[in-house]
């Protein structure tokens with residue numbers, strides 16, 4: 001069964017991203033279109049995220065994740081390169097009843113991260129239900145070029 005595209009108001013939600021590499025950066029760029037601030041817990045961050053720290057969009061907790069870190073957050077994203085860490089984040093989030101997105105395991109996601117096309121108030125999210133990421137990206141790129149001639 002396909003997933004229902006739910007459009008939610010994120011403004012008052014406290015968002016946390018565990019991990020600060022390439023995938024976290026790509027997702028933070030998307031989240032930046034919908035929120036003013038995201039907390040990132042990660043011992044290291046890539047240079048794109050350093051810029052987001054400087055601009056105030058990212059609040060950086062510079063250390064590894066430990067259980068209990070999700071306290072006070074409403075929505076959880078995990079994008080570390082460790083299956084064990086991502087799984088631990090999933091377990092804590094599930095226990096706390098928090099919506100959770102885990103980048104290396106679709107079975108542990110309570111929602112998927114879509115490819116997003118945004119033009120003013122118009123927002124389009126594309127998913128393949130986790131079956132074909134390439135097709136998702138291609139479809140989003142086609143929509144961008146067809147409708148708005150907007151690349152990425």
Ligand SMILES: C[C@@]1(CC(=O)O)C2=NC(=C\c3[nH]c(c(CCC(=O)O)c3CC(=O)O)Cc3[nH]c(c(CC(=O)O)c3CCC(=O)O)/C=C3\N/C(=C\2)[C@@H](CCC(=O)O)[C@]3(C)CC(=O)O)/[C@H]1CCC(=O)O
Nearest residue numbers: 103104105106112113114115127128129130132133136137
């Ligand atoms: C849409 C996009 C959003 C974004 O990431 O921003 C996205 N994946 C993108 C790209 C991408 N993903 C992967 C590669 C590298 C390899 C390859 O090419 O296959 C690339 C290409 C690249 O990175 O360039 C690998 C991968 N992805 C997932 C797993 C785990 C699994 O399947 O269990 C693994 C194996 C990880 C591993 O090896 O450990 C899981 C998920 N990825 C999703 C979203 C969710 C459902 C999306 C849908 O319905 O299609 C879902 C289910 C959950 C989630 O993470 O929310 C983005 C599109 C591009 C864009 O628009 O820019």
Ligand SMILES: NC(=O)c1ccc[n+]([C@@H]2O[C@H](COP(=O)([O-])OP(=O)(O)OC[C@H]3O[C@@H](n4cnc5c(N)ncnc54)[C@H](O)[C@@H]3O)[C@@H](O)[C@H]2O)c1
Nearest residue numbers: 019020021022023041042043044064065080081085103104
């Ligand atoms: N869903 C997707 O779209 C997609 C696409 C490609 C890859 N992946 C998956 O995403 C994972 C991450 O990829 P990447 O390119 O961002 O890796 P990366 O190496 O660039 O980044 C990993 C980040 O995790 C952080 N980290 C490591 N251990 C941590 C811990 N204990 N606590 C907090 N942070 C920790 C590191 O400091 C680093 O910032 C890959 O291993 C792969 O499984 C997902």
